[in-house]
Amino acid sequence: MDMMLDQTSKKTAERAETGALSIRDVGKIYDPEGVHVEALADCSMEIASGDFVAIVGPSGCGKSTLLNIMAGFDNLTSGEILLDGQPLATLDRAPSPGPDRVVVFQHGALFPWKTVLENVVYGPVTQGGMNFSRASERAREMLARVGLNSIEESYPGQLSSGMQRRVEITRALINNPKILLLDEPYRAMDTVTKAASHQYLLELYDMTRKTIFFITHDLDEALYLSDTVHIMTSRPGYIKKSMTVDLPRPREYAMTTSTRFLEMKSELMDAVHQEAVKAFQAGEREMA
Numbered sequence: 001m002d003m004m005l006d007q008t009s010k011k012t013a014e015r016a017e018t019g020a021l022s023i024r025d026v027g028k029i030y031d032p033e034g035v036h037v038e039a040l041a042d043c044s045m046e047i048a049s050g051d052f053v054a055i056v057g058p059s060g061c062g063k064s065t066l067l068n069i070m071a072g073f074d075n076l077t078s079g080e081i082l083l084d085g086q087p088l089a090t091l092d093r094a095p096s097p098g099p100d101r102v103v104v105f106q107h108g109a110l111f112p113w114k115t116v117l118e119n120v121v122y123g124p125v126t127q128g129g130m131n132f133s134r135a136s137e138r139a140r141e142m143l144a145r146v147g148l149n150s151i152e153e154s155y156p157g158q159l160s161s162g163m164q165r166r167v168e169i170t171r172a173l174i175n176n177p178k179i180l181l182l183d184e185p186y187r188a189m190d191t192v193t194k195a196a197s198h199q200y201l202l203e204l205y206d207m208t209r210k211t212i213f214f215i216t217h218d219l220d221e222a223l224y225l226s227d228t229v230h231i232m233t234s235r236p237g238y239i240k241k242s243m244t245v246d247l248p249r250p251r252e253y254a255m256t257t258s259t260r261f262l263e264m265k266s267e268l269m270d271a272v273h274q275e276a277v278k279a280f281q282a283g284e285r286e287m288a
Contacts, residue, residue, distance in 0.1 A: 019178040019211030020084050021047040021070070027078035027236070028065050039065045041236035043079070047228075050209040054222035054229045056272055058279035062237030063215045067181050070213065072097035083178065099127060102172035103181040106188060108164045110156040116143070116167050117152040123175040135174070142170045145207060146200040162193040166200050173208055182214045186221065194218075195253060198225060202251050219268050223247075224256055231271045234279035241271050 028040040040062040047053050055063050068074040070081060070088065072095040081089040089095035110119050120143065121135035130138065143149050146166045156164055165185050172180055186194045202225065205212060216222050222229045223245055231241045243264060247255050255261055 017049055018084055020049045021045075021088075021179065021211065021213070022082040022085075023047070023066070023079075024081070025079035026066065026069070026076050026081060026089075028062065028069065028074070029077045032077070038236040040076075041238055043232075043238040045230055045239050045242070047211060047213070049084075050211055051228065052205060052212045052214065052226045054214045054216055054226035055232060056216060056219060056222050056229060056268070057232030057237060057240075058234050058272070058276040059217075060235050060279060061232040061275065062235060063232060064183055066237070067103070067183055067213065067215055069095060070179070071095075071101055071103045071181055099123075099175055100178040101181060102175055102177040102179075103183065104165070104168045104172055104185050106184045106186075108156070108161075108168055110164060110168060110171070112156050115153050115155055116148065116159070119156070119167060120171045120174055123171065127175070129176070138174055139170070142174060142204070142207075143167075145203055146170060160193070162189055162197050165189075165197055169201060169204060173204055173210065177210065179211045179213060182212065184215055184217065187217070194221070199253070201225065206250055219265055219272065220256060223261060223264055223268065224251060224253075229268060231268065231275070234275045234282060240275065243268060 023043060023045045026040055026043045027038070030037040030039060043062070043066060055066070057063055065074065069076050075094050076089050076091070078091065080087060081095070083100070087093050111122070114122065117136060117139055120139040121132060124130040124135045125132050140149065140152065143152065148163065148166055148170070151159065151163065156167070159167070169180070169185070186197050189197065198221065214222070214225060226245055229243045229245060230239050231243070232238065233240045245264065247261065
């Protein structure tokens with residue numbers, strides 16, 4: 001048993017050596033010759049391998065723009081992004097999607113005509129990383145960790161939104177990416193479903209220790225899940241403040257009522273509220 005635990009620890013340490021992001025003075029301007037919308041300006045942050053980072057800020061501050069650049073869905077106008085010290089997005093290098101970065105959006109992208117098991121194994125089998133038998137074994141193991149071992153033959157349309165998100169995140173992680181990019185995956189969920197989904201995500205995070213870049217408007221969610229919360233300014237977005245979340249892992253829901261959690265939430269609310277007011281006032285000026 002001790003040998004097995006040592007091997008597991010070694011594998012976790014090996015996984016944690018990849019997925020470091022360096023975001024340096026990133027800027028993004030949409031339609032520079034026309035309306036000239038500056039979404040990001042001099043946005044910088046360092047994300048260590050295996051860190052769980054949450055990004056919060058007012059609507060329109062550039063959170064999703066930054067995620068889309070990292071995912072390879074958009075380009076930047078200035079600055080650079082490095083992944084494990086290698087250029088990911090620069091002025092001379094347009095980013096492109098890759099298996100080292102997997103995105104999970106608020107609105108799901110499961111294949112409706114495939115079963116849960118078929119959805120999860122699709123990536124590693126198609127990419128040649130595993131044969132169907134090995135991928136199925138791994139998929140069943142991971143699905144069991146998030147309470148989905150009984151729905152392998154079900155179709156996405158038969159599942160609740162919370163179960164669909166769990167399947168999507170499992171499908172993302174089985175591909176062994178360096179980074180998991182999550183764009184408000186739990187936004188439309190009720191409180192109870194969201195709380196359960198958080199626990200399952202934390203279970204998978206503790207299991208894999210992948211670098212996670214998580215966008216949210218929910219401050220409780222940001223604090224409960226992450227190691228660091230970055231607050232973005234109103235447009236053009238850059239990092240106004242970074243907060244280290246000094247809650248121990250593994251996380252337990254009771255922590256959300258602790259004195260320390262409430263202190264951090266109050267500090268976070270003040271910083272986000274200031275930017276939300278600026279964004280609202282800017283919107284009024286634009287409408288005038």
